[in-house]
Amino acid sequence: MTDSLANMIACPKCDALHRIPHVEKGARARCVRCDTVLMAPRDGAMTRIVMLSATGLILMIGAVFFPFLELNVQGLGRKSSVFDAVLAFSDGLMLPLSFAVAALIVVLPIMRFMALIYVFAPMALGWQPARGAREVFRLAEVIRPWAMAEIFIIGVAVALVKVAGLATVTLGPAFWAFVLLVIVTALKDSFMCRVTVWQTLNQRRV
Amino acid sequence: MSGDGMANAEPAQGVITARAAGLIGCAECGRVHRRDVPLCTVCGAPLQSRDTASLQKVWAWLFAGMVVYIPANVYPMLRTSTFGNTSDSTIVGGVLELVDHGSYGVAFIVFFASVVIPISKFIAIAYLAYRVQTGKRGHARHLHLYEVVEFIGRWSMIDVFVVAILSALVQLDFVATINPGIAAVSFALSVAFTMVSANSFDPRLIWDTREGTPA
Numbered sequence: 001m002t003d004s005l006a007n008m009i010a011c012p013k014c015d016a017l018h019r020i021p022h023v024e025k026g027a028r029a030r031c032v033r034c035d036t037v038l039m040a041p042r043d044g045a046m047t048r049i050v051m052l053s054a055t056g057l058i059l060m061i062g063a064v065f066f067p068f069l070e071l072n073v074q075g076l077g078r079k080s081s082v083f084d085a086v087l088a089f090s091d092g093l094m095l096p097l098s099f100a101v102a103a104l105i106v107v108l109p110i111m112r113f114m115a116l117i118y119v120f121a122p123m124a125l126g127w128q129p130a131r132g133a134r135e136v137f138r139l140a141e142v143i144r145p146w147a148m149a150e151i152f153i154i155g156v157a158v159a160l161v162k163v164a165g166l167a168t169v170t171l172g173p174a175f176w177a178f179v180l181l182v183i184v185t186a187l188k189d190s191f192m193c194r195v196t197v198w199q200t201l202n203q204r205r206v
Numbered sequence: 207m208s209g210d211g212m213a214n215a216e217p218a219q220g221v222i223t224a225r226a227a228g229l230i231g232c233a234e235c236g237r238v239h240r241r242d243v244p245l246c247t248v249c250g251a252p253l254q255s256r257d258t259a260s261l262q263k264v265w266a267w268l269f270a271g272m273v274v275y276i277p278a279n280v281y282p283m284l285r286t287s288t289f290g291n292t293s294d295s296t297i298v299g300g301v302l303e304l305v306d307h308g309s310y311g312v313a314f315i316v317f318f319a320s321v322v323i324p325i326s327k328f329i330a331i332a333y334l335a336y337r338v339q340t341g342k343r344g345h346a347r348h349l350h351l352y353e354v355v356e357f358i359g360r361w362s363m364i365d366v367f368v369v370a371i372l373s374a375l376v377q378l379d380f381v382a383t384i385n386p387g388i389a390a391v392s393f394a395l396s397v398a399f400t401m402v403s404a405n406s407f408d409p410r411l412i413w414d415t416r417e418g419t420p421a
Contacts, residue, residue, distance in 0.1 A: 008238045010224035010231020013349060015255075015410045017224050017231070017238065033221050033413070034349045038236065071375050073382065080374045088373035089386055097391050100398075101370050104363065134250045138234065145356070145401060148363055154315070155367030161312040162304070162368070163376060198235035202248045 009195070011036055040193035046124040046200075052188040053113040053120070059181040060110055060149075067172035069156070071163065082106065082174060109147040109185070115140035116188070119201075129204050137201065141194065150182040223413070225255045233257075233410070257408035264335045267403030272328055275396040282387035284369055286376075294387060297321065297365060319364040320393070327362075327400050330355045334407065344412035352412070356404050362397045366390055 009020050011031040018038065023029045029039040042048075067079040082105065089097040119137045122130045130136075156178075160169055224231035230239045234251040246253055282294035295303060297320045304313035330351055337344065369390045376384040 005229070005238045005240070009236040010229070010238050012231070012233050012236050013409045014413045015223040015225055015231050016221050016413075017227055017229075034346050036349075069371070069375055071378070073378055076378045076381055078375065078377060080371075084374035085367075085370045088370040089390070094386060094388075094391055097366075097386075097394055100394060101366070105367070138249060138251065141234070145360055145405065148360055148367075151361055151363050152367045154361075155364045156371055158312055158316060158364060159368045159371040159375070161309050162300075162372060167376075167378075167382070169375075194234075195236045198237070198249050202237075 009038060011038060012195070037193065039196050039199070041196050042191055042193075045191045045193075045196075046120045048191050049188055050117055050120045050124050052184050052191075053116045056181055056184045056188070057110065057113045057117075059177045059184065060106070060113070063174045063177040063181060064106055066174035066177065068174040068178075069160075070170040070172055071167050072170070073167040079172065081172075082178075104146060104148040105152045108143050109149045109181075112140050112143045112147050115143070123200065123204060129201055133201060137197065147185075149178065150185060153178055153182050223410075230255045233408070256410055256414070257406075260406055260408040260411060261335055261339055263406035264331065264403050267399050267406060268328065268331050268335070271324075271396045271399035271403060274392040274399065275324060275328075278389045278393035278396055281389040281392070283365065283389040283393070284372065285385045285387050287383045287385075289381065296389065297393070300365075316365060316368070319362050323358055323362045324396060324400065327355055327359055327404070331400065331403055331407070334412070338411045338414075344414070348412050349409055352404075352407065352409055359397070359401050359404055363394070366394045366397070 007020055009018050010016065011018070011034060013036045014031060014034040016031055016033040018029075018032065021029050021039075023039045023041055025041050025043045027040075028037050030037055064082050066081065068081050068085070070077065070079045086098055086102040086106070089095065089101065115136045118130055119133045119140070122128065122133075156175065163169055224238055228241060230241055230243065230253045231237070232239065232246040232249060232251055232253060235246065235249040237246055237248040239246065239253055241255075243253055245251070279297055281296070283297050283300060284295050286293050286295065297316075301313050301317045301320075304310075304316065334348060334352055334355075337348065369386045372384045373386045376382050
């Protein structure tokens with residue numbers, strides 16, 4: 001009984017039972033009922049995820065501390081970093097919003113990158129999964145919708161248009177670091193298939 | 207097998223669900239378990255054939271999100287002072303300002319993210335939860351609607367970030383200052399609450415009523 005259960009998979013979105021098919025590298029298996037992608041193994045996906053996450057981490061450090069935007073009006077200038085944007089809500093009632101913004105655009109994306117490196121680096125090297133890899137990967141999946149770096153970038157673009165009439169705005173190095181960060185995040189997520197990751201984690205476990 | 211690189215998983219005897227087979231499928235990793243297993247052996251997630259409290263959570267968070275969306279639109283989002291004149295603008299006011307400046311594209315983005323997405327999200331979540339509650343048949347298009355809601359909801363945060371950036375950047379004493387208004391807080395809460403509401407929905411509930419009926 002247990003053996004036959006291991007050969008089946010229930011679609012996480014609609015509960016339809018399937019026999020686990022053999023899926024070629026680069027191909028996908030979809031649920032027959034709701035079309036959800038069940039398995040999508042890729043060649044070297046683990047290595048790519050680790051490398052992209054590491055790149056993301058480095059870019060994030062640059063994005064936080066380098067000047068982000070620079071504003072000039074009639075000789076008055078002001079540089080601001082992502083850190084300043086976080087502190088924008090720091091007085092009085094709005095202080096919690098400052099924490100929330102910090103979490104959404106900096107802390108959670110960093111946590112997610114670190115979690116993915118922790119889970120995938122040993123796997124990419126062909127080692128056994130790190131201790132607690134399951135919990136860490138589950139945490140990374142919970143964080144996923146709350147890591148909003150890419151939305152922040154669109155927000156910056158909108159803000160630029162709003163102040164364009166008022167002042168001259170120059171984009172700082174951190175802005176470009178953030179743009180790269182968004183591309184890296186999108187690429188990384190495209191290599192990751194949750195069910196496939198779990199199956200691999202399970203196979204490599206002692 | 208086919209040229210586009212797709213291989214459909216083989217259905218086990220037509221479409222039969224894990225629950226109909228007397229089993230539990232893990233919502234996290236898809237692993238199938240016997241009914242008496244409490245935690246998934248593959249990923250460690252708690253196993254539940256259906257999240258029975260799902261709808262309650264969905265409705266509660268949805269109402270909370272709708273309630274805080276009201277002050278988000280009534281109170282000012284931004285307080286701009288230029289040369290001693292202070293003006294407040296609400297979400298819709300900010301959009302109208304952008305239209306006045308002729309930035310139709312950006313006005314559209316902000317309007318879409320702060321008004322169209324939140325309101326359609328309220329309607330979509332309520333519609334899905336209502337259908338499940340009244341036991342109506344679900345189809346693949348309802349799951350797709352749910353996936354769109356889940357995917358697009360976070361983009362409403364744009365306006366909160368815009369306010370944060372503007373307030374950080376435009377601090378030029380007498381010439382121009384921009385400060386956040388209290389609506390930024392309630393808007394951020396509204397987006398967060400509806401995201402939690404959408405995340406609490408168990409999509410497997412969509413299909414349930416189909417099971418008793420012959421396909």
